[in-house]
Amino acid sequence: SQKIEQNSEALNIQEGKTATLTCNYTNYSPAYLQWYRQDPGRGPVFLLLIRENEKEKRKERLKVTFDTTLKQSLFHITASQPADSATYLCALPAGNTGKLIFGQGTTLQVKP
C-alpha cells in the first residue's frame, strides 16, 4: 500500500538558517506532491504544489524539490524566522482517485 514518511522528530534550528524537511514515499509514483503548514489549534494551510515533471518549485523563501527516482521531496525554508515555527505536512494523491494521503508532519521550531 502507499506509504508516506516524514520525520516525526521535531526540527530545531536557529533563526536565519535554512530548514530542510523531508517527505519520503513508497509503493507508487504520484503525479504531484503538496506541502501544507499547520499551526497549533488551526487547520492545515496549502503552501506549494510540485508536479512529477518539475524538479524544483520556489515561492518567496520556500523551495520544494521532487526526486521521483529517490521517491522523495525536500522542503526548504531559507533565512528562517521564529514565525516559520509550525508543523509541515506533505500530501500525495491516492492513485487516480483525486483524494490525498497526508504524512504525519514534521514540527519545525525556529529559535531567535
Add this chain to the structure above:
Amino acid sequence: NAGVTQTPKFQVLKTGQSMTLQCAQDMNHNSMYWYRQDPGMGLRLIYYSASEGTTDKGEVPNGYNVSRLNKREFSLRLESAAPSQTSVYFCASSETLGGMGQPQHFGDGTRLSIL
C-alpha cells in the same frame, strides 16, 4: 471571506451519545472532505463528497455518517460515540476532486472528547 467554517469548535460527549459536526464553505467548491487527526497518525480521511448529491467512504468510515446538505454544507454524524472517536475533526473543500492537484482548504477543526 470565511473559507471553511466548522461548528462547534469544542465538544465533550459521553459514550453512546450522538452528535453532528457542521461544516460550511463559501468558496463555491464542488468537493468536500472530513478528516480526523490523531497524534502520530496524521490526517485520515473519513468520508468525502466529490460533488453535491454524492458521498463516499474514505479510509476510516466506521462509526460515522455524512450528509451533503447542499453545495455549501457537509455534515458528519456520530450516531453512538465511542472513546476511540476522541480526536480533532477537520473539514476541507476543494474546487473539484483534485485530479490536477488542486489544494484543499481546511477549517480550524472541532476538538471532540468522548468520555
